[in-house]
Amino acid sequence: MKWCTYERDGEVAIGIVEGTNVYDVSNQLHTNALLEVIAREFEPDVDLDVAPRYPLESVKLLAPYRPLKNVICIGKNYEEHVKEMDTAGAGKLVIFTKAPTSVVGPDAVVERHPELTDQLDYEGELAVIIGKSGRDIEHVEEHIFGYTVLNDITARDVQKQHVQFFRGKSFDTFCPIGPYVVTPDELSFPLTIETTVNGELRQAGTTADMIRPIEELIRTLSKGMTLEAGDIIATGTPAGVGHGMKPPVYLQTGDTVEVSISGIGSLRNIIV
Structure with missing residues (x-):
């Protein structure tokens, strides 16, 4: 299934997307919060034949x-991303x-935060x-x-100011996700990952190029630490980020960034 959260006529609902239509399944699930559905930890039972149907273009997709x-x-x-950046941490998880x-949805604006950074960058990720939930999975x-699409927006200069990346990665609007969550x-x-800036292709990779595949990441992260239903894991970005260009090219006000992953969709955001 291809899940989404959308707004229509001021009301937020959970939808399942098929073709060019979205089916409202909120009433069947007794909630309009997808996180609640995921947290139930069992396969949702919905009947699209009795669900209200709307043209996808008539709704506003949210995170x-x-x-x-x-x-x-x-x-x-x-x-290749390791090579374009630096060797610090190379070979380590x-x-x-x-x-x-920091989470926002498709077509939401990403704040430039010019008073805090002048090295704004993108990272398209699965x-x-x-x-x-589970531990030692x-x-x-x-x-x-x-799975969904994620753009790990980063203030590179702020990232360098601290030992941990948290602050440079976590300003408001720095984590666009969506437009859909697609079941396995x-x-x-493998899935292809592409990122464009103002229509120019910057990143073109495939999940087959991951140093550590998804199965290994989840097994490792869950050792001694419980992963809970609804947790999101961003699996890394291919080469082609702005910081890795020579000279570096950072995002500016008015830029449009679009991350596309095969089988899932495209996540577009504008820098303001």
Whole structure:
């Protein structure tokens, strides 16, 4: 299934997207919060034949949901990205987090924060949605609800000011996600990841290039630490970020950034 959260006539609802239509399943699920559905930890039972249907173009897509905890992020998980940045942490599993308050949805604006940074950058990533809580996870596929698109917006200069990446990654609007959460049965791996800035292709990668694949990431992260239903794991970004260009090219007011992942969709945001 392809899940979304949308707004129509001032009302927020959970939708399932098929083709060019979205089906309102909020009443069947007795909630308009997708996080609540995921947290139930069982496969939702919905009947699209009796669900209200609307043209997708007639609704406003929102962030699928905002997690309760920080978004878990994996750094330097693509070899070419390691090369374009620096060698610090190369070969090691780099883990950091983004504040849940940084989450916004498709077509939402990303704040430039010029008083705080002049090195604003993008990182297109595949994000995994945990659907079943667990610790020391072995059977990874049983714990995945779905996948979505994530843009790990980063203030590079602020990132360098601190030992941990948290602040430079967590300003408000620095974590666009969406437009959909797609269940694993609808995806065929490897997935392609592309990022454009004002229509110019900057990143073009595939999940087959991950240094540590998704299964290994989840097994490692869950060792001694419980992953809960609704947790989001951003799995790293391919080469082509602005900071890695020579000379570096950072995002400016008015820029449009679009991250597309095959089988999921495109996440577009404008810098203001």
